[in-house]
Amino acid sequence: MTEATKNTHQISVDELWELWPTLNDKERVEWFAQLDHTDAEDFFSSIPCEDQAAMIELMPEREQRHWMRTLAPDDTVDVLQIIEDEDTRSNLKGFLQSKARKEIDALMAYKEDEAGGLMSPRFARCRPDMTVDEAILYVRRQMREELETIYYVYVLDNQQHLLGIVSFEELFKSEDSKKISEIMDTEPTTVHEDMDQESVALLFAREDFFALPVVDSDNVMKGIITIDDIVDVVQDEATEDIQKMGGMSALDTDYLQSTFRELYTKRVGWLIILFCCTLLTTRVMDHYSDAMSKAIILCVFVPLIMASGGNTGSQATTLVTRAMALGEIRLRDVLRVLKRELVVSSGLGATLAVIGFIVILAYHFLGMLPDSVGFAPLAATIAVSVGVLVIYGSLVGSMLPFLLKLCHIDPASASAPFVTTILDASGIIIYFTIAKIFLASALS
Amino acid sequence: MTEATKNTHQISVDELWELWPTLNDKERVEWFAQLDHTDAEDFFSSIPCEDQAAMIELMPEREQRHWMRTLAPDDTVDVLQIIEDEDTRSNLKGFLQSKARKEIDALMAYKEDEAGGLMSPRFARCRPDMTVDEAILYVRRQMREELETIYYVYVLDNQQHLLGIVSFEELFKSEDSKKISEIMDTEPTTVHEDMDQESVALLFAREDFFALPVVDSDNVMKGIITIDDIVDVVQDEATEDIQKMGGMSALDTDYLQSTFRELYTKRVGWLIILFCCTLLTTRVMDHYSDAMSKAIILCVFVPLIMASGGNTGSQATTLVTRAMALGEIRLRDVLRVLKRELVVSSGLGATLAVIGFIVILAYHFLGMLPDSVGFAPLAATIAVSVGVLVIYGSLVGSMLPFLLKLCHIDPASASAPFVTTILDASGIIIYFTIAKIFLASALS
Numbered sequence: 019m020t021e022a023t024k025n026t027h028q029i030s031v032d033e034l035w036e037l038w039p040t041l042n043d044k045e046r047v048e049w050f051a052q053l054d055h056t057d058a059e060d061f062f063s064s065i066p067c068e069d070q071a072a073m074i075e076l077m078p079e080r081e082q083r084h085w086m087r088t089l090a091p092d093d094t095v096d097v098l099q100i101i102e103d104e105d106t107r108s109n110l111k112g113f114l115q116s117k118a119r120k121e122i123d124a125l126m127a128y129k130e131d132e133a134g135g136l137m138s139p140r141f142a143r144c145r146p147d148m149t150v151d152e153a154i155l156y157v158r159r160q161m162r163e164e165l166e167t168i169y170y171v172y173v174l175d176n177q178q179h180l181l182g183i184v185s186f187e188e189l190f191k192s193e194d195s196k197k198i199s200e201i202m203d204t205e206p207t208t209v210h211e212d213m214d215q216e217s218v219a220l221l222f223a224r225e226d227f228f229a230l231p232v233v234d235s236d237n238v239m240k241g242i243i244t245i246d247d248i249v250d251v252v253q254d255e256a257t258e259d260i261q262k263m264g265g266m267s268a269l270d271t272d273y274l275q276s277t278f279r280e281l282y283t284k285r286v287g288w289l290i291i292l293f294c295c296t297l298l299t300t301r302v303m304d305h306y307s308d309a310m311s312k313a314i315i316l317c318v319f320v321p322l323i324m325a326s327g328g329n330t331g332s333q334a335t336t337l338v339t340r341a342m343a344l345g346e347i348r349l350r351d352v353l354r355v356l357k358r359e360l361v362v363s364s365g366l367g368a369t370l371a372v373i374g375f376i377v378i379l380a381y382h383f384l385g386m387l388p389d390s391v392g393f394a395p396l397a398a399t400i401a402v403s404v405g406v407l408v409i410y411g412s413l414v415g416s417m418l419p420f421l422l423k424l425c426h427i428d429p430a431s432a433s434a435p436f437v438t439t440i441l442d443a444s445g446i447i448i449y450f451t452i453a454k455i456f457l458a459s460a461l462s
Numbered sequence: 463m464t465e466a467t468k469n470t471h472q473i474s475v476d477e478l479w480e481l482w483p484t485l486n487d488k489e490r491v492e493w494f495a496q497l498d499h500t501d502a503e504d505f506f507s508s509i510p511c512e513d514q515a516a517m518i519e520l521m522p523e524r525e526q527r528h529w530m531r532t533l534a535p536d537d538t539v540d541v542l543q544i545i546e547d548e549d550t551r552s553n554l555k556g557f558l559q560s561k562a563r564k565e566i567d568a569l570m571a572y573k574e575d576e577a578g579g580l581m582s583p584r585f586a587r588c589r590p591d592m593t594v595d596e597a598i599l600y601v602r603r604q605m606r607e608e609l610e611t612i613y614y615v616y617v618l619d620n621q622q623h624l625l626g627i628v629s630f631e632e633l634f635k636s637e638d639s640k641k642i643s644e645i646m647d648t649e650p651t652t653v654h655e656d657m658d659q660e661s662v663a664l665l666f667a668r669e670d671f672f673a674l675p676v677v678d679s680d681n682v683m684k685g686i687i688t689i690d691d692i693v694d695v696v697q698d699e700a701t702e703d704i705q706k707m708g709g710m711s712a713l714d715t716d717y718l719q720s721t722f723r724e725l726y727t728k729r730v731g732w733l734i735i736l737f738c739c740t741l742l743t744t745r746v747m748d749h750y751s752d753a754m755s756k757a758i759i760l761c762v763f764v765p766l767i768m769a770s771g772g773n774t775g776s777q778a779t780t781l782v783t784r785a786m787a788l789g790e791i792r793l794r795d796v797l798r799v800l801k802r803e804l805v806v807s808s809g810l811g812a813t814l815a816v817i818g819f820i821v822i823l824a825y826h827f828l829g830m831l832p833d834s835v836g837f838a839p840l841a842a843t844i845a846v847s848v849g850v851l852v853i854y855g856s857l858v859g860s861m862l863p864f865l866l867k868l869c870h871i872d873p874a875s876a877s878a879p880f881v882t883t884i885l886d887a888s889g890i891i892i893y894f895t896i897a898k899i900f901l902a903s904a905l906s
Contacts, residue, residue, distance in 0.1 A: 169613055186630070263780070285774070289852075303763075319744055321764070325736060326733075329737075333879075373734065434877075435776050
């Protein structure tokens with residue numbers, strides 16, 4: 019029974035969701051208490067564990083006991099890991115039944131982002147020498163003490179070694195008299211307890227499992243990871259990558275839930291880095307100010323040239339980074355990627371070069387070009403620069419994620435803005451070098 | 463039995479994966495035939511349905527029958543929907559058992575990206591008046607004709623209306639004698655057959671279901687969607703968004719699997735659009751060439767100013783677009799977002815403005831500034847421009863996804879390059895306008 023059920027005026031889950039970001043922890047507890055019982059369960063299980071922890075700390079003891087016993091083992095661990103105060107933590111643990119407490123202690127050993135941290139220690143088990151109907155009865159008995167999933171039954175020996183897996187489908191299809199050892203899959207896919215959650219997610223994505231057994235190095239069964247937790251992992255990992263690729267650090271919570279302070283700190287870091295990198299560009303520009311003063315028309319096209327490189331670069335980076343995250347591209351594929359980008363970007367470069375040439379041609383006939391520089395050399399400069407920068411951009415953009423991965427930095431840090439910034443300075447050098455070739459007379 | 467099993471020299475799945483992109487359809491069939499039986503099953507089920515269709519068309523009849531009967535109903539539908547030739551399609555359908563054919567025909571009615579297209583018509587069912595152990599026996603009998611999942615049993619009346627759901631957990635926990643109607647959940651979450659797959663995925667992500675029932679408008683049960691299919695949907699939707707946000711159209715297959723032609727066509731479109739938009743920038747630059755010729759130092763800072771706006775812009779766009787894709791932000795949140803961006807970007811703008819000022823100060827003392835323009839007005843121009851553009855960039859960047867959504871365009875099209883391009887032209891105008899205020903004397 020929670021406070022909620024004994025409260026007079028009620029609030030709906032949606033209303034509370036609206037208010038949530040605007041409330042401090044104390045207010046959250048108060049408002050939350052006004053949800054009716056079932057709503058409260060749904061709401062509490064759907065808020066991030068940071069919020070759960072903060073609220074539990076402020077709740078009256080009776081509430082604390084209720085929620086500690088309501089949360090699933092893996093969630094309880096997340097909450098306990100957040101709470102700093104040693105005493106509070108042990109108090110909260112005190113509310114757990116001894117069996118649950120043992121499970122929690124076992125799980126606490128794992129990092130949040132490794133397989134062990136995702137896993138539930140409650141799974142259906144049986145022995146290889148049982149008959150099918152013995153196994154069904156045995157599992158039915160285990161049901162009574164909540165199992166995380168009943169989709170598979172795990173066949174263990176007395177030392178808890180994983181001997182095989184029987185899907186319930188299989189179990190139900192087979193005749194009662196068959197031995198489990200006859201119908202079990204003896205080479206099941208397993209996950210090592212230290213495997214990081216991204217790799218676990220890829221496993222689930224590639225083949226369609228409902229649950230995977232987690233084992234230690236001696237193939238002792240530790241627990242199971244169910245696919246419902248994986249959907250969230252996949253979603254979160256993608257969001258994290260997308261935000262990094264947008265040129266910022268990943269947020270810890272929803273955009274609308276996160277504080278102004280967080281939004282600022284997560285964004286300002288990269289902005290400053292990028293700003294400082296761009297300063298290099300200004301130095302480069304400055305270096306060519308003489309050339310520019312002789313032919314202002316050259317500055318006029320600077321944004322166009324830089325954009326051509328930056329856009330293809332960010333395309334290439336995005337493609338490679340995502341493919342890496344999905345495990346489609348590994349370090350050893352670097353040459354295949356290089357080859358593809360070279361071929362494709364040559365095509366892209368040629369296309370844009372032609373368009374660039376046509377544009378200058380148009381400007382020429384519209385009399386929009388200054389007389390100081392002739393049409394031909396300018397057209398050549400623009401067309402060639404665009405073509406070269408598109409190819410250059412794709413190559414740099416596609417190789418950057420490899421470089422980062424090699425340095426054990428998340429390739430997703432190769433954001434579009436980052437690539438563009440890197441390309442800018444070098445792009446300008448390429449541009450003016452080409453210009454000096456074709457416009458030698460005008461610039462001398 | 464497939465060709466594979468009767469083949470002399472074998473090839474491993476991994477080897478075939480390496481070769482795959484380099485092979486044409488005919489070669490693919492030949493190489494594929496060299497996989498041993500189980501490998502063949504795994505491999506075939508893991509390649510995209512376009513490839514499955516292309517291969518099946520080229521296979522000998524015996525092979526065709528085998529694969530048509532091996533594929534799950536929902537996959538069969540995908541394959542059949544791809545095959546254009548009417549005769550081939552009806553031939554292939556001919557290989558299906560009549561029951562399966564009925565299922566397929568029912569599924570073919572749905573679009574691939576609707577709930578109906580994801581769903582399997584094979585689910586465990588029972589009647590409300592059965593007892594628990596009757597139900598268990600009844601479901602065990604259904605097992606024998608492959609069910610997609612046995613995690614839930616769906617309680618239907620004679621007109622196939624969905625009355626309730628019993629999880630196997632519940633079914634197994636309860637005593638044999640209890641009636642299903644006593645233990646079933648009578649208000650289950652359901653999915654309408656027309657719901658688009660992105661929304662279905664969000665449902666699975668928000669709450670942890672293993673399967674959801676698909677019903678039509680009269681609450682008649684059509685089938686179930688299992689979470690294992692959803693993981694792929696979530697993964698694919700994210701990849702699609704990421705690629706769009708990288709400034710290109712989404713690829714149909716893996717980066718390494720896709721042809722050069724596809725890579726080119728998917729990328730060139732946006733590049734041309736962006737290129738043409740940037741032409742506007744050159745016109746704007748040209749408009750200020752007079753000012754620039756008077757103070758070349760102004761061009762020198764153009765890349766810096768533009769980058770400041772572009773980078774914050776792409777951050778804001780990325781945040782909002784992703785939050786929209788996750789259903790965290792809806793159109794009606796536009797004002798909340800605007801407020802957040804205004805506050806946060808003011809902070810970011812101030813920060814970068816200060817840094818900008820310090821930089822100019824440094825340049826000044828290092829004697830890197832021309833005498834033509836004084837230190838103070840230039841410092842003011844840069845600092846103010848950077849600050850204003852950061853704020854301007856975040857606002858434009860955060861509002862663009864709303865605008866696109868309003869026009870029923872996928873917000874993910876608001877890619878970093880796109881936003882940057884949009885900001886460039888206007889950014890330059892803002893910059894030179896500010897410059898003309900502070901540098902009036904130098905520019906007159």
